[in-house]
Amino acid sequence: MKRVFQNVRSVYINHTLLKFKSQTIINQRFYTTTIKEYSISKTRNIGIIAHIDGGKTTTTERMLHYAGFTRRIGDVDHGDTITDYMKQERERGISITSAAITFGWKNHRINLIDTPGHVDFTIEVERSIRVLDGAITILDGVSGVEAQTQTVWDQADKYGIPRIAYVNKMDRIGAGFGRTVKEMRYKLGTRPLVCQLPIMKKDSIGNNLFFGIVDLLDMQVLDWNNNPNGSIINKTILTEQYPISGLFEEAVKGRSHLVETLSEIDDQLLEIFLANEDPMKVPVDDIREALRRVTLSGKAVPVFCGASYKNIGVQPLMDAVVDFLPSPLDRSPPLATLSDKIIEIPLKEKEKLCAFAFKVIHDHKRGPMIFVRVYSGKIDNRMTLFNTSSRKRERVNKLLQMYANDVEEIPSISAGNIGVIVGLKETRTGDTLIQINDSRQDLKLQSIDIPSPVFFYSVEPTSISDEKPLEDALKNMLREDPSLHVHVDSDSGQTLISGMGELHLEIIKDRLLTEFKVNAEMGKMRISYRETITVEQLEHTCLYDRELMGKKQKAQISLMITPLSENDKGISEEGGNRIEIIIDDLNSEQQNETDNQNSLTKLDKIEIRDALHSGILSALYRGPILGFPITGLYIKVHSPKLFGLESTKTAISACASQALGEAMKNGAPALLEPLMDVEVEVPEEHLGDVLADLTGTRRGNILGLETSGQLIDYDHSIEIYAPPDSTYISSNEKQKVIEPKRIIKAHVPLSTLLGYSSSLRSLTGGTGSFNMRIHSFGIMSEDRAKSVITEIQGGY
Structure with missing residues (x-):
């Protein structure tokens, strides 16, 4: 009702x-x-x-x-x-x-x-x-x-x-x-x-x-x-008679600045302004329309x-x-890729359906609830959809309008609107949804950038009967939160949960215990490091030849691996790596042999490429030193050699994974630690203490100092109006903030910032504040790496 x-x-x-x-x-x-x-x-x-x-x-x-x-x-x-x-x-x-x-x-x-x-x-x-x-x-x-x-x-x-x-x-x-x-x-x-x-x-x-x-x-x-x-x-x-002195004059000044500035950037208002000559005579409706135009632009x-x-x-x-x-x-029509071409999605209800799943939450009564924005067409109740990302059919059970945690069932979600779908089993954040009978089955809207996690802890069920509830809870939370990562360490067998920060993982831990009511033991929170190689270039060839369940599995590939330069890291993919797969160098004799012998398996080039890519990704998830993800590499896969029916997709994938694992061990592997962009804002009197702490105990690299409120270099030809207030003192028309704070900008290893909030409060008497976000991963010193290896190998 x-x-x-x-x-x-x-x-x-x-x-x-x-x-x-x-x-x-x-x-x-x-x-x-x-x-x-x-x-x-x-x-x-x-x-x-x-x-x-x-x-x-x-x-x-x-x-x-x-x-x-x-x-x-x-x-x-x-x-x-x-x-x-x-x-x-x-x-x-x-x-x-x-x-x-x-x-x-x-x-x-x-x-x-x-x-x-x-x-x-x-x-x-x-x-x-x-x-x-x-x-x-x-x-x-x-x-x-x-x-x-x-x-x-x-x-x-x-x-x-x-x-x-x-x-x-x-x-x-x-x-x-x-x-x-x-x-x-x-x-x-x-x-x-x-x-x-x-x-x-x-x-x-x-x-x-x-x-x-x-x-x-x-x-x-x-x-x-x-x-x-x-x-x-x-x-x-x-009016001028208003009891607060100077308010009317300041308001006239402010309105005049507003009209004059709008006239500079909006030609339509400029004509009206020139016709009226006085900023105070420009009609309110015209100002409002000009404000809308400059805001939208x-x-x-x-x-x-x-x-x-x-x-x-x-x-x-x-x-x-x-x-x-x-x-x-x-708004401009959203862009999507279709057959390697960029197309626009027109906002029309009678067009073909195109919707974007941007959020998933798990409701204990309703199950997964998928938040979608419909860009064209309309989603009707009981409609069958196609997920172009997972390549799966999905059935709409219910459509809901959300009111925070309250809902109302509705019959449809039209173009331009946001709603919730209940019943989709495979859809995740960033997926594109179309109708099942739509021929554009490779249509994909621009996805969402997912940041890399930097903290992790282990979680273990308290008994065998708790394994399934823990697995289900983690599955639901992974679907809800794409910045959360879960994987099982192959050596210890422990389940490791990775997240964005201490508070993030603290919330995850609390939800597991109270909301999902999982009986589990949580390990100590740790930094999520990375691994890479330090040699300039590495070549490796691997022959995979094994028998699995009575069937021969055989394949061979070659790899060339080089560390990415700083410029290339900005355009890297696959967890900070770039992967190139070349299968065109199968010589004609070998290709003919493969075509003849693989008549039953019918492996085409796309399947071979996908198998190689899957194997490389699998190996990238676990480095040779401590099993942390591998990053910062350019990996070129080339010269694949197939052996007829023995070269199944499983064999090809396993060969690629084994090849990268073997190559990494020969590439002088090194540990990387997350480096954070840190901004610390402190009063002047505490600046020395905070700088000494950052450069000493926390091994930080100071990038620069700024003053809060300081007018830094920008386009002074653009004047802005800012009314006077009590936090300013005026001198020669230049305004400065009273008692300005200093802003320290630095790169600091994340491992030294655990508990920094409390330390900063102690150093500054509660007057300091800081913010940080991940900048990159940097190679550890030899002493630091030995310390981390000893600590982690001592047990989670």
Whole structure:
């Protein structure tokens, strides 16, 4: 049954006319089945992205309340939010998985995804951004542009996602709107367009308090102080007589800058501006349309402000989503490969079906639930699909519209929409789905980049009866989380789980024990190292000749192996390696012999190539020193020799695997350790202690020092408007941040960063912060390698 909630949405009070009019809005869920009522042009597929603790979930809760979806506002601290529904999320007060929810606002349907901010769960941001049309970037008004903000901004840049920015927490002491706007320019490289001004009032002891917002488009003051839930907005025309000194003049300056900047980058508004001559006379609707055009083109980013926890500024942000972020029709058609050609997928419901699976979750009652974005055509209930990645038929059992962890069954998912399919057994993140009778069975949409795991631990069932539950639980979690890796060590027989970070694996461990109720023992968390060779070039030929189950298996291949250069590593594949397979050098006599003798097995060149590729991949997963994955190699497979019926696909694959294993042992193998890009932000007085710790104990290589808030070198011909705030002092028209922090950039081995968060707090009295992500794998020193080998061979 559809839920219908009554809620006061936005009540505007015009003090100049002294009139008050309340309106009760009836809101309901906006289902995918209502696509004809709410067309694609009125659909917004958006995400909320930010640094951890930026206020993403808090803002989402307010959106749901003001849209009439919830009766009360959830609180992250109380663990009762809609989108943070996992037990681990509510206990820790952070988002771990991306949550999708659909609601209506101003006759538009908004499909919103709330993403995590912690670096360990960056895959959740990556796969969400992959299918979104637009995004809200939330910035902490006190901390400004933080390290993970830059990471998620770069992810959005990669997919060309139009964005609007929302400076949150303007109610906090030390919040600086103007400073944050400037940081957007020089840290994110974007062109911010200030659309609102925060109104600050001094209290009885002189502190600046966040009172409300000036809308520069309408030149009106918005405040929420008459309603504790923020449902009622008081709206007043801003005039020179407004009681806060200088506010009107600053608003005029801000609106003038906004119109002039838009006129520089939008030709249509330029004509209107020249016709009016005065920026204050340019109509609001024309400014709004120009803002939408420059946002969709990625030329600029509208900036808004508020304090979501205090219920200030959220409704105008929702209006901005509708006004400035794209519908699916405003986005360029997605690209796909078809028969080695790049084609566009048109957004039409009557076209052939093309959908992208971007997320999988396991529900204990419903089984695997596949989140899909439909780019063309329509998915109907009970439809039979074809997975072009796994080459499997899939049957749709149910179609669902998600409301975080609540669902509603629907009959179809139309082009431009996001929904969930129940019943698909083989589909994983990054797979492309088409109809079973579609001839384009090699059609593939652009997939998702999966980062390499850097930590691992062992897991063992406590008894034989627990083996199957553990296996099933790991299978489900692997399907949910593509950044998680599981493999069995062939020497010890232990199951090893690899992940992105300490928190990532901590969550996995907790879910295994509490959610999946597996009885298992967990080993110590360790670094996931890599292995490679150090010789410049290695040639090796291998003859595989064995008898398996009474049948002769025989094949021969040759390999040439060289380490990849630093430039080549950027374009490597297969776990950081490049594999080239040449089978055209089968001489004609041998090929004829193979064709005659293999008449029963009918091995063609594609099957031979696939068998060789499979064997190489198998061998790459386990190096000769400690069994870590092999990386950084160019492997050329050539001169295969086949022996008739004895050269089965199994023999060819085993020969390739054995060849690489033997070659690695002769290539002076070496251990590699993960090197992290680290940014540490500390006050000036603690800089020396932190630098000494990084270069000494942690074996780091310092790349450079910066000052937080420092105006670094960028295109000074592009002027931006940033209003003054209390975190600035002015001198000769150049603004500098009071008490700036220093930012240390370094490459540091991951093994030395275990527990670094606690150490940094101790060194800086709790004032330091850091962010890290993997940069590369570097060769260990001989002493370090011996230490690691001794430690690991001593047992997991």
